[in-house]
Amino acid sequence: MRYFLVIFILTSLGVFLIAGKQGDVSRKPPIEIFDDMVRQVKFRPQQPNRFFENERTSQLKVEGTVARGSAYEDSPVNTGKFGGGNTNFVSAIPIAVTGTLMTRGAERYAISCKVCHGALGDGNGVTKKFGMGVVGNLLDPVIVKQPDGQIFNTITHGRNLMNGYGANITIQDRWAIVAYVRALQRAQFATAADLPAELRK
Amino acid sequence: MSDVFPKWTNKLPLMVIVGGALVGGAMTMAVTHYVSPKYTRVGYQPIQPVSFSHAVHADQLGMDCRYCHNGVEKSWYSNVPSASTCMNCHNQVLKDDPRLALVRESYKTGKPIPWVQIHKLPDYVFFNHSVHVNRGVSCVECHGPVNKMDEVKHAKSLGMPFCLECHRDPEKRLRPLSEVYNLDWKAPEGTVPGEKFVHDWKVLPGDSCSVCHR
Structure with a gap:
């Protein structure tokens, strides 16, 4: 009995020392026994895949093609320009500007623009402290005077050091952001005359 | 004898x-x-090819999760950002830092960065990110406080009992849609805001097999 107890305790201790406990940090991937159903022969997005030459499951679209449902027309909504050979920017947002669009714009601005351009749009985002050198001040009169289509175009394709966000933000959301940027500008240059009568003093 | x-x-x-x-x-x-996945999966913290810190980006800079994971609201999977998303800032910030060499290379050549996937459900589970985040389930419920992690670690078990716990009792885990990406949010003391959302949004997660296994 004595030997049994000694062996039992040593074995238990050994298992515990080697296997550790729940939640221990491990650099090695989790063990999967009988993984045929768990990891099936199917493609998952953003996974490596040796079938293709570039070894990706998520393929980029072929040059010159249009993905189903994606915007391709040379229209003001899609490009911010008049289209049909006229490359001038449209002066007003070509979709209905509603309260919903404005709320959406505020939310999208906070996600994608605020880190650099700041909550006010003055170019004093948090990244400035970390070495972001040149950030456009959206309240600059030059930008205030730009047509809506040009701001849309800047969001889509970028400008100077700013990269384009066309791939990250949908067309509707880009227009929503334009609307919100306009609201920020208006708020900044508001005069007493913009207030409703009962708030004016 | x-x-x-x-x-x-x-x-x-x-x-x-x-x-x-x-x-x-x-x-x-x-x-x-x-x-149990509480042992086999929880605590998995692989060494990533680029030492990206969620704590710096999400917590210190206050960046929204969706700046990078921009497909999460529309798609069943939450995408890893393309290198061009990193370069939106890192074309100026830490421009020549050796830690970002792989990102710059990927941006230039289009060669993907070999990030190691940590949270991996079995292929017979059909989890949809968009339906969860658009109905008030925060990232933190399944991924833990990623915004405090310098290196991401598998924090929750993500086993079937884990899913069912919430599917059978969603009130405790739902939050206002504006706080889904605010990982530090806590329900006001003594309230269960989820009760209202379960009623208003008609949240019926279901706990039959076909909800997640098709």
Whole structure:
């Protein structure tokens, strides 16, 4: 009995020392026994895949093609320009500007623009402290005077050091952001005359 | 006449009972402790090819999760950002830092960065990110406080009991849609805001097999 107890305790201790406990940090991937159903022969997005030459499951679209449902027309909504050979920017947002669009714009601005351009749009985002050198001040009169289509175009394709966000933000959301940027500008240059009568003093 | 059985055999039944109980008990404990995703998956913290810190980006800079994971609201999977998303800032910030060499290379050549996936559900589970985040389930419920992690670690078990816990009782886990990406949000003391959302949004997660297994 004595030997049994000694062996039992040593074995238990050994298992515990080697296997550790729940939640221990491990650099090695989790063990999967009988993984045929768990990891099936199917493609998952953003996974490596040796079938293709570039070894990706998520393929980029072929040059010159249009993905189903994606915007391709040379229209003001899609490009911010008049289209049909006229490359001038449209002066007003070509979709209905509603309260919903404005709320959406505020939310999208906070996600994608605020880190650099700041909550006010003055170019004093948090990244400035970390070495972001040149950030456009959206309240600059030059930008205030730009047509809506040009701001849309800047969001889509970028400008100077700013990269384009066309791939990250949908067309509707880009227009929503334009609307919100306009609201920020208006708020900044508001005069007493913009207030409703009962708030004016 | 000598004894057929030596004296110690009198204790044999007791030894068998005690020994069996010890071995059986230890085996049960070991199986419940070790044969569970709480042991096999939780704590997985692989070394990533780029030492990206969620704590710096999400917590210190206050960036929204969706700046990078921009497909999460529309898609069943939450995408890893393309290198161009990193370069939106890192074309100026830490421009020549050796830690970002892979990102710059990927941006230039289009060669993907070999990020190591940490949270991996079995292929027979059809989890949809968009339906969860658009109905008030925050990232933190399944991924833990990623915004405090310098290196991402598998924080929750993501086993079936884990999913069912919430599917059977969603009130406690739902939050206002504006706070889904605010991982530090806590429900005001003594309130269960989820009750209202379950009613208003008609949240019926379901707990039958076909909800997640198709």
